[in-house]
Amino acid sequence: MNVRDHGAVGDGATDDSGAIQDAIDAASDAGGGTVYLPPGNYACSSSLTPRSNVTLSGDAGSALHHTAVSAIIYGSAVAFTDFAVEGLTFLGPVDESPATPKRGRTASGPGAQTAVFLTGDLDTTGSGQARLTNFTMRDCAVRNMTALPIRIGGVRGKVSVTGCEFTNNQDAGFLFCEEVIFQGNHVRQSADNGVSLSRGNGKISCVGNTFENCAFNGIWVAGFLTDKGPANFTVTGNVVRDVGHNGIYVDYASKYGAITGNEIDCGLFRGPSDRPSDVNGAGIYLGGFPITDRGNPTDRAEGITVVGNHIRRAARAGVYLNGVRHVQVTGNQISDVGTAHLADGTTVIESGDLTQNIGILMENPVTSADVTVALNSVVDTRATPYTNQGLVPQSASAVNAHLNTVTGTRQAGNPLETGPTRTWQAAHHFNGDIRLNAHVIGGGTAVTVAAGAQSASAAAGSNGAKDNAGVINTTAAAAPAAGTIARVTYATAYGAIPKVVLTARNAAAAAVGLYVTSESVAGFSVATAMVPGAGAALSFAYHVMG
Known part of the structure; x- marks a missing residue:
């Protein structure tokens, strides 16, 4: 169905909103179909209302704009299922295109705030909305909107936005939808985030997108104000470049997600040019809830893997953690983190600063639990390095860190082995030492051997007594007891x-029933189940199984 057949002109001046709406209504009333907009610039003085089973379609050169401050397509009061837009360009009035991250923009008069604004009955920010089900947007361009290019809230079924371009708007926003797929899109010069996958969403897939020159975060997977973040998300294979705040921001206790295989180059920005910040500046940021009291979260980001990402030129930290649990940070390449100065441009960041210029930074470590940091590489390749350390802190009980490498940092901190035990099935070789379960077994130093109450003496035997194994010779007391x-x-x-x-090395030791008692991380005791003979020479070997 061609909108020209319903009276649309597409000359950029004639109000075509009534003609386009007539075509949409007619197609839906007929059971559905495609409403085609031939190349032209279609002016709308009122918003278009989506209808069921309609695809609003165009070609290169098919553009729409609004003559007032409003949304070009607005859906709320009329229920629909399976509404789609494809191949269309939506134009707004913003006339400033910053070359680096910036929040504020100028606009030339009134015009569209948003290309597509949907608020269905699942959207708790409103009331009385209709049931909206299944929305698709593909191969469209949205440029120069004064607010969000698209704002999709409370839609049931599947929301799919693929192959689109969003240039010089605010953030493409999704909230309270059952399923969101944001894939293969290109976002440039955003005055806010690149995309906001916000509170209330169910399943989220953010895959294969490119985000460039965003004022705040490249990808927002978080809550807002008093609402916690979403659950069940995948953020995979995206490219993020030149952002004012964070490359990927997962906050407000978002849960159960994978952040994998993303290429993040933050550009070393400490906030947008008109809103500097030293709080942000992470390649990947994970945080709990609420964000107003980081030291006392009531809920935590949980069940998240951060695997195989390449993070470059983050101003504050490659990966930032605060108020998290059951999180794995594994196999990431982090390079050239940190700047010489804070956002004011004059305050020098010292090499001993443990809150800035860190490869993997956990603030308020007591708020986190069960965090594995493994097989990551932190490197500063610059002639003048500014990365202070690879991992901070290195001794928090929450962190299980191993097999990470650090090269070229200002501080030579070694985060290879920290935190609680790992279970390894074989010995591993590190820098000339053999380690088993985070413990040196090759070339280990001597233990301390002391006599017990039923022994007159105890000393290291001729084979030595080390942390991993040894031989102990002792003599029973004159009137011993078990x-x-x-x-x-x-x-x-x-x-x-x-x-x-334990292994008895002579008959006397074999006869008394040796056993281990009082085991701890610091040592153990050896006792006899039966009374040894007075003055009996007891010899036994021990082997520590880490």
């Missing part, structure tokens, strides 16, 4: 209590 005959204290504490195996 009980502790020796105490072994490790030179270096284990990350968790290891298993110790």
Whole structure:
């Protein structure tokens, strides 16, 4: 169905909104179909209302604009299912195109705020909305809107936005939808985030998009104000470049997601030019709820994997964590983090600063739990490095860090091994030492051996007594009883209590029933189940199974 057959002109001046709406209504009333807009500039003085089973379609050169401050397509009061737009260009009045991240923009008179504004019955920000189900937008361009280029709220079924261009608007926004697919789109010069996948959404897929020159965050997967973030999300294979705040922002206790295989180059910006910030500046940012009291979250970001991302030129941190649990940060390449000065351009960031210029930064570590940081690489390749450390903190109980590498940072901190125990099935080789379960077993130093209450003496045997194994020779007391005959204290504490195996080396030791007691990360005791003979020479070997 051609809108020209319903009286549309497309000369940029004639009000075509009535003719286009007539075509939409006629197509829907006939059971559905495609409403075609031939190349031209179609002016609308009123918003178009979506109808069921209609695709509003155009070709290169098919454009719409609004003559007032409003949305070109607005859906709320009339229920629909399966409404789509494809191949159309939507134009707004913004006339400023900043070359670097900036929030404020100028506009030339009234015009469209938003290309497509939908608010269905799942959208709790309003009331009385109709049931809107299944919306598709593909191969469209939205340019120069004064607000969000699209704002899709409370839509049931599937919302799919693919292959579109969003230039010089605010953020493409989604909230309270059952399923959102945002794939293969290109977002440039946003005055806000690149895309906001916000509160109340169910399943979210943000895949294969490009975001460039965004004032705030490239990808927002978070809540807003008093609403927590969404759950069940995938953010994969996106390219993010030159953002004022964070490359990927997952906050307000968003849960159960994967952030994988993204290419993030933050451009070392500390906020947009008109709103500088030292709080943000992360390649990937994970946080709990509420954001107003980071030290006391009531809920945490949970069940999130951050795997295989390449993060460059983040101003504050490659990965930032605060108020999280059950999070894995694994196999990421983080390079050239940090700047010489804070956002004011004059305050020098010192090399000992543990809140700025960090590869992987966990603030308020007591608010986080069960965080694995493994197999990441942090490197500063610049002639003058500004990355202070690879991992901060390195001793928090919440962090299980291992097998990370750090090169070229201002501080030589070593985050290879921190936090609680790992379970490894084989020995691993690091820098000339062999380590098992975060513990040195090759070239280990001697333990301390002390006599127990039922022993007259105890000392390291000729084979030595080390953290991993050794031989102990002791002599029973003159009037012994069954009980502790020796105490072994490790030179270096284990990350968790290891298993110790005893082997008697002579008949006297075999006869008394040796067993291990009082095991801890710091050592163990050896006791006898039966009374040894007075002055009996007892010899046994031990092996620590880390």
